[in-house]
Amino acid sequence: MSFSTTLTVNGVSRTLALDDPRVTLLDLLRERLDLTGSKKGCDRGQCGACTVLVDGRRINSCLALAISHDGADILTIEGVAHGEQLHPVQAAFIAHDGLQCGFCTPGQIMSAIGLIQEGQTGHDPERVREGMSGNLCRCGAYSGITAAVLEAQLSFEETERKQVA
Amino acid sequence: MNRFDYIRPATVSEAVAAASVPGSAYLAAGTNLIDLMKGGVVRPERLVDVSHLPGLDGIEHFPDGGLRIGALVRNADLAHDADFAARFPAVAEALLSGASPQLRNAATVGGNLLQRTRCAYFYDVASACNKRTPGAGCDARGGQTRLQAVLGWSEACIATHPSDFCVPLVALDAIVEIEGRSGRRDVPLESFYRLPGDTPERESVLEAGELILAVRLPGTAAAFAGHARYLKVRDRTSYAFAIVSAAAALQIESGRILQARLALGGVALKPWRTRAAEDSMAGEITGPDTFRRAADIALADAQPSGDNAFKIELARRIVVRALSQAAVGTPKRMPALPASPFAAVSGAITYV
Numbered sequence: 001m002s003f004s005t006t007l008t009v010n011g012v013s014r015t016l017a018l019d020d021p022r023v024t025l026l027d028l029l030r031e032r033l034d035l036t037g038s039k040k041g042c043d044r045g046q047c048g049a050c051t052v053l054v055d056g057r058r059i060n061s062c063l064a065l066a067i068s069h070d071g072a073d074i075l076t077i078e079g080v081a082h083g084e085q086l087h088p089v090q091a092a093f094i095a096h097d098g099l100q101c102g103f104c105t106p107g108q109i110m111s112a113i114g115l116i117q118e119g120q121t122g123h124d125p126e127r128v129r130e131g132m133s134g135n136l137c138r139c140g141a142y143s144g145i146t147a148a149v150l151e152a153q154l155s156f157e158e159t160e161r162k163q164v165a
Numbered sequence: 166m167n168r169f170d171y172i173r174p175a176t177v178s179e180a181v182a183a184a185s186v187p188g189s190a191y192l193a194a195g196t197n198l199i200d201l202m203k204g205g206v207v208r209p210e211r212l213v214d215v216s217h218l219p220g221l222d223g224i225e226h227f228p229d230g231g232l233r234i235g236a237l238v239r240n241a242d243l244a245h246d247a248d249f250a251a252r253f254p255a256v257a258e259a260l261l262s263g264a265s266p267q268l269r270n271a272a273t274v275g276g277n278l279l280q281r282t283r284c285a286y287f288y289d290v291a292s293a294c295n296k297r298t299p300g301a302g303c304d305a306r307g308g309q310t311r312l313q314a315v316l317g318w319s320e321a322c323i324a325t326h327p328s329d330f331c332v333p334l335v336a337l338d339a340i341v342e343i344e345g346r347s348g349r350r351d352v353p354l355e356s357f358y359r360l361p362g363d364t365p366e367r368e369s370v371l372e373a374g375e376l377i378l379a380v381r382l383p384g385t386a387a388a389f390a391g392h393a394r395y396l397k398v399r400d401r402t403s404y405a406f407a408i409v410s411a412a413a414a415l416q417i418e419s420g421r422i423l424q425a426r427l428a429l430g431g432v433a434l435k436p437w438r439t440r441a442a443e444d445s446m447a448g449e450i451t452g453p454d455t456f457r458r459a460a461d462i463a464l465a466d467a468q469p470s471g472d473n474a475f476k477i478e479l480a481r482r483i484v485v486r487a488l489s490q491a492a493v494g495t496p497k498r499m500p501a502l503p504a505s506p507f508a509a510v511s512g513a514i515t516y517v
Contacts, residue, residue, distance in 0.1 A: 003171065020168070021169065021170075021171035021212070022166050022168070022169070024199070043203065044200050044203060044204075045196060045200055045267075045268060048265065048267060051267055057241075057270040057271075058266065058267050058270055059267050059268075059270050059271045060196070060267045060268065060271070063194075063195055063196050063199045063200060063268075063271070064194075064195065064199075064271065065171075065192070065195060065199065065214075067171055067214075068173075068192065068195070068214050068216055068217075111266070111267065114266070114267075114270075115266065118241075118245075118266070120245065124501055126501040126502065127501045130402075130403050130501060130502055130503075131266055132266075133265055133266070133403040133404045134264075134265025134266050134267045134268065134404060135265075
């Protein structure tokens with residue numbers, strides 16, 4: 001059986017033929033579209049390294065069947081910067097040393113972008129930590145990650161205020 | 166993962182017809198199913214993808230305060246629905262204490278009800294498991310039993326039901342709407358799950374092809390909104406399954422309990438409602454004597470299924486603490502660490 005699926009990935013519409021329904025969204029991104037920023041850590045929904053935004057929501061792409069997401073709008077780490085200009089969350093991770101080896105970082109950043117959009121944390125570090133609990137970091141850069149998310153959140157609010165003014 | 170046929174029905178009746186064929190499984194978000202398939206724990210021959218079915222992703226509010234939650238509503242969307250969380254705060258707290266934000270963004274209400282046990286012997290295909298292979302035996306017996314059941318278990322199976330969501334749901338008289346080949350039926354969540362007995366492979370009352378359409382909560386359940394908590398003891402503060410959990414909900418007038426609701430999680434193969442303990446609190450004043458008596462009644466029939474007798478005392482204490490925190494009152498805002506028994510709460514609780 002052959003399937004066709006159409007996805008918008010980082011703003012570009014892609015139609016792909018799938019010869020097997022087992023292909024996960026993560027494998028599709030990495031193996032078929034050469035978007036290897038999303039990482040395969042545990043491949044079982046436990047580590048968060050594969051986090052991408054699907055229709056604006058952060059999910060584990062390793063547990064999502066690509067065929068089931070026909071028509072979805074996908075944002076991966078490759079699509080968040082504007083040319084040379086880093087996304088504010090990327091910049092905050094660098095500024096606060098929110099990483100060491102970097103393997104979990106694409107997932108952390110996509111999760112942080114999703115978290116900020118969800119708007120549930122306020123400026124409470126405890127809520128940020130809880131909200132980032134689906135992303136493991138074996139290097140233990142958690143304190144830098146929390147600081148980066150808090151600062152990125154502030155920078156977004158600043159941007160919104162400027163837009164309002 | 167085994168090969169499978171993929172079917173995407175356009176209507177509920179098409180889905181039911183497709184899934185009635187032996188070897189079929191429904192696919193919604195797949196957060197549990199795909200994980201199980203990757204491990205070879207389940208091997209369906211065909212997946213019937215219901216995630217695109219129309220009309221199952223809404224939350225309907227009724228004038229009497231009750232509501233109907235479509236089976237495809239995502240866990241996160243339900244927990245963050247302000248009207249829902251205001252009427253059923255313990256359910257929202259339970260939802261937010263489960264899994265991770267990414268999983269809650271994907272996982273559906275219907276899928277949550279049907280998630281499989283997290284028993285390590287069920288997951289490990291090299292272990293004997295009566296649930297996976299009927300008649301194979303149970304390697305959990307005499308194995309690592311720390312997280313296994315202390316209520317309602319059998320020689321054939323000592324696994325527990327993993328859902329947090331279902332614990333306050335069962336306490337609040339939730340009804341499951343089901344559609345099958347012979348039409349539509351309603352089943353109280355309390356009688357939706359089967360205890361293991363000699364047939365642990367039969368986990369619910371669902372017949373082949375039957376599909377969950379919605380979960381309803383009655384308006385009477387919203388009367389507990391002022392005094393409702395879900396508490397969960399787990400190995401990590403977040404992103405971990407319950408060792409023991411409790412949903413407690415009270416209606417209080419002048420310090421006396423009019424009605425109480427109590428259910429336990431992590432102790433049995435179903436969310437464990439305990440009506441005798443609820444009844445023992447009616448008409449009593451709130452406080453440690455009432456709550457300890459209720460906890461003793463709730464755990465009266467508990468038996469360790471191995472080296473897990475500690476869970477019985479832990480369950481008693483979490484019952485007392487959940488009831489005590491419910492009596493203090495539902496927090497104005499969702500706690501930063503939902504369902505954590507260690508989080509600071511308003512009001513003094515000095516006796517647990």
